[in-house]
Amino acid sequence: MLVAVVGSCPLSVKPVVKYLLELGLKVALITEIEKDLPLTENLEVINPKRGFNAILGTFKVLKPEIVINLTGFLCEEDQNEYLQKLEEYTQKLVEIAKETSINRFVHFSSCRVGDYFGDDFYNLHFRLEKLITQSGLKYTVFKPSLVITNHSFLMEEIRQLAKTSPVVVVPKVRTQPIHMDNILLAIEKAVKDDVLENKVCELGGPQIMSLKRVMEELFVAAGVERNVIEVPRYLFPLTLPVLKKLSIMTFDQIERVKIHSFCFENCTPSITALVKDPFEF
Template sequence: MTEILQTPKLVVVFGGSGFVGRHVVRALARRGYRIRVACRRPDLAGHLQPLGNVGQIQPVQANVRVRWSVDRAVQDADHVVNLVAILHESGRQKFTSVHEFGARAVAEAARAVGAGLTHISALGADLNAQSDYARTKALGEKAVLETISDAVILRPSINFGPEDSFFNRFANMARYSPVLPLIGGGQTKFQPVYVGDVAEAVARSVDGKVQGGRIYELGGPQVLTFKQCMQEMLAMIDRKRLLVSVPWWVANMQASILGLLPNPLLTKDQVLQLREHNIVSEAATRENRTLAGLDIQPHSIGSILPSYLWRYRAAGQFQRKTAA
């Protein structure tokens, strides 16, 4: 009797060529899924090919602001993952067009082909937030659930990992600057989450192991203030730097100037975000809408940071360990 081989599910990942995307693609590839990576520049997505077998990963051109390209990208999909987000506005890339219009476009396209949907939002998303980033993230969640009621929504805290733009940015700054700024005194609380854990949560939702129609808040095992994050980072790279408190009004002035740069170090909207703690809520913990609720043991920053921050040490990987 001839055995009929079942074709693996096709998963379309919007924003799959980015920081979180490459880890999501790796987690899906390990499970044997066929993966179509929808991104604005597929010619720059070659780094994804080694993550899977020959022909398993296919980059295609799509822009969540252009509806017909979204519809084309999701054709024949079994599941859709939307990772697209921006940290600051530039050109046509606006918070509303990407976080709200884009989220609805992806959701409607997924519904049209009968595909499941996993949407990545952000911890701190709030319809009443002063920050445009946080408010439009919440509007995107609303659009998704209005379109597909059983969609899975994941809200991660600050993601850390080899290619992150948080610890890497400040570690690089510490190589040249004798001081590091602590906006608002550095008392804002964060719950940094390893990007690999977020990717695993996404992959489990594609597996069908995550209950839909719920919003999950993903944070790591430690709650740290911004100042403590900087102290942990400096300890990892074995450098001593002066941590200087920057009052909110000074930060706003700096953001007004820095925000004009093509790739700004700080924007006024980011200053607004820093006024709010970025940690998993008590309600999410109580209702098991966390990594623990998904049976994922989160990695601590102490177990991951040394694997990639060593390059910021004075002697790199040959730096001698200092006695505690």
């Protein structure tokens, strides 16, 4: 089976591609990432800068059965670039998938999309969910809460933060952090099993907790100690510049915790028997 993966955010793309290859699948990767990709005959890399006609031509030749759209997922770009790329790529990918008879379109949205409006991030994700579910394609839409990766970059950023700032300020919100390994298991289920066909699934970890506790757990995982202070949610915009500057979270991750981001109906336990501790590195 050939799976097409679309995205240029290393925190999501690299572990997904690595996992699919370990499953013995062939991967066509549409990405701007140029470094540290696996060297294997089972991986074909296409730069999206060649244009969507080139991607369409590649799909017609390679005939992937499944598209996994990771555009924007865990991305570091600023708001305008993020929203523009996410909308453009998803719309074009849906057109390409319809023209090339893709068997399944797997898309990543965000927890609580459809419940919260008045924000460009959530409004756009809502429109794209509708675009996909009403496209006529067979689809799976995943809506994860805050995703915790075990990437060494994250731990290094936390350690650097501990050296430069005695206190971290976060909004008073609740979230349901999920380990990246459970995201990978969900993708495997969508690729291999029809049980998730035409399903919209919220994905969360084993516990609902405050963002304050999330940050405290990350400090523990990194082997450092720092004070974490909560502020009312309406003061969140005042904390944004600090969080972005310190690179604790990417733009996409920050957007996911602007509001309470726990699942109303967590699909993770039905997808995998093991809902992993998100802070198990």
